[in-house]
Amino acid sequence: MALYMIGFISYAATLVLYAANFPRLARNTRHTRDLREKYDCGEISAEVYEREESLEKNRISNISTVRASFAAQRSFLLIGDNVI
Numbered sequence: 001m002a003l004y005m006i007g008f009i010s011y012a013a014t015l016v017l018y019a020a021n022f023p024r025l026a027r028n029t030r031h032t033r034d035l036r037e038k039y040d041c042g043e044i045s046a047e048v049y050e051r052e053e054s055l056e057k058n059r060i061s062n063i064s065t066v067r068a069s070f071a072a073q074r075s076f077l078l079i080g081d082n083v084i
Contacts, residue, residue, distance in 0.1 A: 011068065014068065018068075019061070022057050022060050022061055023057060026053055026060055027053065032053055
């Protein structure tokens with residue numbers, strides 16, 4: 001049970017640390033940099049840029065959540081087999 005608690009707390013702390021970096025990661029993807037250039041040149045509006053940047057943050061968040069969930073499930077399954 002202690003290993004489960006340690007694992008769950010570590011998992012949650014990792015998610016919080018990664019979530020804090022999503023805006024920075026989203027601003028530095030190729031797609032967002034290209035959009036920023038178009039916005040600076042006046043090809044797209046601020047609303048379009050903001051929406052696309054928000055979608056990029058969501059994409060990164062989804063990828064991170066899926067990977068973290070699979071890793072957590074795998075580790076919990078391994079721990080669960082050894083507890084009994």
